[in-house]
Amino acid sequence: MSECEVQRLLDAIAGCRICRDAPLRGEAHRLPHEPRPVAVLSAKAKILIAGQAPGLRVHETGITFNDASGNRLRDWLGVTREEFYDTDRFSIVPMGFCFPGYDVNGGDLPPRKECAPHWRSAVMAVMPQIELILAVGHHAQSWHLGAHVRENMTETVRHWRDYLEPDSGITILPLPHPSWRNTGWIKRNPWFEKELLPVLKELVRRKIG
Template sequence: MSADRFAGCDGEIETLRQAIKGCRLCRDAPAKGEGDRLPHEPRPVAVLSTTARVLIAGQAPGLRVHESGLPFNDASGNRLRDWMAVSREEFYDPGRFAIVPMGFCFPGYDDKGGDLPPRKECAPLWRARTLAAMPQIELILAVGGYAHAWHLGSRRKKGMTETVMNWREYFFVNQGPRVLVLPHPSWRNTGWLRKNPWFEADVLPVLRQNVDSLIRGTNFG
């Protein structure tokens, strides 16, 4: 299975897909100058769709995703799929989910072996165009702090915990797609999940009900 699969390939989406696939901006024109070039060959990973009603807005691919070309093809993806109560087959069906991270390419590792933040070149160039090409999106799952910052702007709280704790402020808004803020499903947040049981009790039922309604047509009244 490949992330290049598309649900519907109208001209605009296909043109955009090819442009993203060929992007080398972080290697050839890095935002911070020559010393900040992406140190490896870029491999943009994103799934666009003309029919999906749910958009997963993550951070940036990890090394395993970079190697496979398949978004969330790792333990974080397993946890995210469990949060949503969807199968792997459903998750990778572009008729059900669009997957557009803040950065399309694996950014590399920092000095401590952790993933670097999403590249600064990517979102300003691609994000508005990508979202405009998918006007059918009804729910945006903003996964992690970088997605929170982009999709909430000045409405974001000071930290991730406070932002997710106040999810209702962003979700129950009658303008544009609903935005549901989530922590990143990385193993690094396992301790956070244990300390914040309200997330599983309060947020996950809402997440599962809305995803179920949008990808399976279930009506919860």
């Protein structure tokens, strides 16, 4: 696809207000603040980072993964901040484009249900050059792995080798979310850092040059 087509889709996403104006679950579930869709599409990048939804800091700055989670993710990938935000190298498109707000315990709510059904197919269609999808978190894994997703995020990530030779030609590598909330998970699953991360770094470096 051309850069013009990518830009047209980005402009349309930037103007999206579905979660505010036409919430799927009715007026009571309207997004409680002004939407600020955050996504990075590319006509050249071979890697798509499929995240969950922006956090508050990303909402405030408009820069995806512009927080501690982003620092950890860049460390996992073995890339610099400059490489990470190079649109010739990475496309970064969360399942939900806007900060969804907080739950009663102060954690981020799940991605809005309006985004993926409305936008995901168009996003993938405009980036046919994608060769590697990094599916960060359960929501991205469920969408991109479909029937191949396991019973929970841990088991999906644990079986990461099963997704390296896909029928579609696009490699999908499932990852936990790099949030500090998953620090305990990382400690309980040492295979993640020992076995998966070296392969992840190699795949990324091969794709970005």
